Amino acid sequence: MLHYSCDMCKRPIDHCCEARHVVKIDVFQAVNDSADGCIEGDDFDHLDDVQELLQRIDEQDLEMLEDDVARTLRFDLCDECRRAFLKNPLGAKQSKTFNFSNN
Numbered sequence: 593m594l595h596y597s598c599d600m601c602k603r604p605i606d607h608c609c610e611a612r613h614v615v616k617i618d619v620f621q622a623v624n625d626s627a628d629g630c631i632e633g634d635d636f637d638h639l640d641d642v643q644e645l646l647q648r649i650d651e652q653d654l655e656m657l658e659d660d661v662a663r664t665l666r667f668d669l670c671d672e673c674r675r676a677f678l679k680n681p682l683g684a685k686q687s688k689t690f691n692f693s694n695n
């Protein structure tokens with residue numbers, strides 16, 4: 593039987609009485625497209641880049657990939673940690689006061 597544990601608190605998740613939540617995070621380099629952020633249209637030159645990229649993926653090992661290319665991170669969370677995660681997805685330090693700049 594598959595056994596899951598929460599990736600945040602490491603607590604085992606009992607799937608018969610508790611919901612397991614999956615968090616997937618895609619990390620990828622934004623396409624530096626100055627044309628108002630719209631990918632549609634006639635600017636499909638980057639398909640060549642994708643082809644190139646795919647060829648490079650064949651040649652390079654996975655360690656290189658991790659630095660270079662999009663990554664998908666996947667975590668299992670218990671219900672409690674899901675809520676905590678959604679409040680602060682990036683784990684940034686929460687300050688109770690907002691720092692407004694003085695200009």
Ligand SMILES: [Zn+2]
Nearest residue numbers: 598601670673
């Ligand atoms: Zn948890």
